[in-house]
Amino acid sequence: MPLLICRTCPRDDPGSGSFGVALDEAVSSADxxxxxxxxxxxxxxxxxxxxxxxxxxxxRFSHIGVGDADVLLDAARRYDDSAGFPGDWDVPAGLADRLTAVTPKR
Ligand code: FES
Structure with a gap:
């Protein structure tokens, strides 16, 4: 399951990079x-x-926090088992309103 994590968020903030470090820890035990x-x-x-x-x-999902690790992993599994476009898989309700971009490959 491919999960991309931004290593700069929150940009232009003294805590820049802290998001990725924290989310890494939250998903570290998962496959x-x-x-x-x-x-x-x-x-x-x-x-x-x-x-x-x-x-x-x-x-892409935005406004994610470490408390979203489980629902994010659930979404990653669903995505992995599908063709990838939302509609081909059910976006978990806890994430649906934070889906901010779908970018097809060229
Ligand atoms: S800094 Fe641009 S998405 Fe994180």
């Missing part, structure tokens, strides 16, 4: 492949993550 990226284009909103996979759209 998830984490990649850290400099930015997911979701700033200035903090707490950006994305699900991504070969041939699948990138699906």
């Amino acid at each position: 998830v492949r984490v990649r850290h990226v400099p930015c997911l284009g979701g700033c200035p909103n903090a707490g950006n993550v994305a699900l991504d996979g070969p041939g699948k759209p990138r699906v």
Whole structure:
């Protein structure tokens, strides 16, 4: 399961980078492949993550916190078992209103 975590959020904040460190710890025991990226284009909103996979759209969520680790992992499993577009998989209710971008691959 590919989970992209922004390593800069919250940008332009003294705590820049703290989001990624905290979320890493929260998901560390799970069977998830984490990649850290400099930015997911979701700033200035903090707490950006994305699900991504070969041939699948990138699906970004914003305003994520460490308390969302479980629902995020649930979403990653659903995404992994689907073609990737929301609609092909059920976005967990706890995340639906924080889905901020769907970017198809070219
Ligand atoms: S700094 Fe995190 S999405 Fe841009």
